[in-house]
Amino acid sequence: MDFFKRHFLVALAAVLGLVVVAYVGAQTKLQILFGVVVPYLAALIFVEGLVYRLIQWARSPVPFRIPTTAGQNRTLPWIKRDLDDKLDNPDTFKYLLGRMALEILAFRSLFRNLRTELRKDPDNPEGARLIHWSYKWLWLGAIAFHYAFLVVVLRHLRFFTEPVPMPIQLLEHMDGFFQFFVPAVYLSGVILVVALFYLLARRITNPTLRYISLAADYFPLFLILGIGISGILMRYVYKVDIVAVKQLALGLVTLHPVVPAGIGPIFYVHLFLVCVLFAYFPFSKLMHAPGVFLSPSRNMVANNRWVLHVNPWNYPVKFTPYLEYEDKFREAMIEADIPVEKES
Amino acid sequence: MDDKYKNEFGAFAPRPQVEKKFYDGKYILAGLIIFLAMVALPFLPNVGKTIPPPERQLDTPVIKKIAEKDRKCIMPTEWMRANHMQMLVDWRDNVVRSDEKGAPEVREFVSPDGRKFLASLTNTCLDCHSNKEKFCDQCHNYVAVVPNCFGCHLQEGKKLAEAK
Known part of the structure; x- marks a missing residue:
């Protein structure tokens, strides 16, 4: 089996296996395990893993400031710097905040994504031409996915709060704005799944990307797809007793867990996949979420030209001053008529 | 080394x-x-509180009149809890939007145990469950669902129809 298929199928089989485990588990007497023990365990692993990884990161020395070539660094007063230079190559904390905000909220690095392609070109003697063109689809897929996921997560707060806060109800209203189908279709759910399918298709159809994609890249995609699809199926097709679901969810966050009877197995599939996502999060590429705040080429003011930064891992270097050198070779230098500082 | x-x-x-x-x-x-x-x-x-789920109140005058053993909904309770919204919308679509909307059979609902009902929220559902606040609203509020049924199907609307 070739490289791509192995990584693709292992991840797919893992997610399908998780679905089967939860489905079978919910049919047996193990509902307390899947409804209470696993969620608490997942939350514990998530927080513990997050703190562990952040401590690890905090102990790594911070590298030198990296001014980016995308913007003109602050220099002689007559060299022009526009707003985009200041944002891309910030010299003050204010513009640094601007750069970080653009990166975190608008995915600026992805927006600058280029694609390098050989395009057919009859005018060229070789019949093709190498072009680097601005490729925004990845940015669009990524930002659609992330914001849809955020809305979906916030919307789920209606199961974990009582009374449900006004902003959450408002968000839900906006999300179901078009009021088609019963229950009303949430736009965020549709966008989430469509964006995920795009991100998955992108990995599979682009040969270079497929070559570097590992099981760890496919697994989160399949897992979140599984969560999205099970959630959508639960809302629109295999309906469950939603009051009992909220009772279980509230029980979890009020620390008085209960497992009401009569919740369909699809709920446990959904919940179990979410738990796996939480437990998997700190040990995977998903840590880019806290990691983006610590990107060294983004989160430091590029002030190397006027502030001295000492490399934290500099070691003492043994060097020979010129006079020591001359002392060692003076006779040979005089013999070869090389001028010396001291004659003897 | x-x-x-x-x-x-x-x-x-x-x-x-x-x-x-x-x-x-x-x-x-x-x-x-x-x-x-x-x-x-x-x-x-x-955190630390015990929040009981809403209790569905079934003590309306109409239900009390029915003998204890005959008190059952048009569909099994478990099914109704998960699917009542779909059934109501199907009824609405049959009556208001289907091709045979005037025909008497589209207004007829036959339960799995063979009983026949008028497919109507105001006349059938709300007849027994006349306590909308205690039966419909509190669960809807609990899970923050805002159904648009009651924009038209108000209790007052039914009383007006009876008066005419």
């Missing part, structure tokens, strides 16, 4: 001694605390 930095060309420098400490630890800690606080914020007011 260990104090030399090695690459494929051999040892070329002493291993760099990195000080064991937190670099920008206070910012990372602050970020972590802010994140955990934001996550915990919506749940904090209810």
Whole structure:
């Protein structure tokens, strides 16, 4: 089996296996395990893993400031710097905040994504031409996915709060704005799944990307797809007793867990996949979420030209001053008529 | 051996001694605390409380009149809890939007045990469950669902129809 298929199928089989485990588990007497023990365990692993990884990161020395070539660094007063230079190559904390905000909220690095392609070109003697063109689809897929996921997560707060806060109800209203189908279709759910399918298709159809994609890249995609699809199926097709679901969810966050009877197995599939996502999060590429705040080429003011930064891992270097050198070779230098500082 | 930095060309420098400490630890800690606080914020007011789910009240005058053993809904309770909204919308679509909307049979609903009902929220459902606040609203509020049934099907609307 070739490289791509192995990584693709292992991840797919893992997610399908998780679905089967939860489905079978919910049919047996193990509902307390899947409804209470696993969620608490997942939350514990998530927080513990997050703190562990952040401590690890905090102990790594911070590298030198990296001014980016995308913007003109602050220099002689007559060299022009526009707003985009200041944002891309910030010299003050204010513009640094601007750069970080653009990166975190608008995915600026992805927006600058280029694609390098050989395009057919009859005018060229070789019949093709190498072009680097601005490729925004990845940015669009990524930002659609992330914001849809955020809305979906916030919307789920209606199961974990009582009374449900006004902003959450408002968000839900906006999300179901078009009021088609019963229950009303949430736009965020549709966008989430469509964006995920795009991100998955992108990995599979682009040969270079497929070559570097590992099981760890496919697994989160399949897992979140599984969560999205099970959630959508639960809302629109295999309906469950939603009051009992909220009772279980509230029980979890009020620390008085209960497992009401009569919740369909699809709920446990959904919940179990979410738990796996939480437990998997700190040990995977998903840590880019806290990691983006610590990107060294983004989160430091590029002030190397006027502030001295000492490399934290500099070691003492043994060097020979010129006079020591001359002392060692003076006779040979005089013999070869090389001028010396001291004659003897 | 260990104090030399090695690459494929051999040892070329002493291993760099990195000080064991937190670099920008206070910012990372602050970020972590802010994140955990934001996550915990919506749940904090209810921690430790026991919040009972809403109790569906079935003590309306019409239900009380029915003999104990005959008190059953048009569909099994478990099914109704999950699917009542779909059934009501199907009824609406049959009556208002289907091709045979005037025909008497589209207004007829036959339950699995063979009983026949008029397919109507106001006349059938709300006849027994006349306590909308205690039967419909409290669960809808509990899970923050806003059905648009009651924009038209008000209790007052039914009384008006009876008066005519």
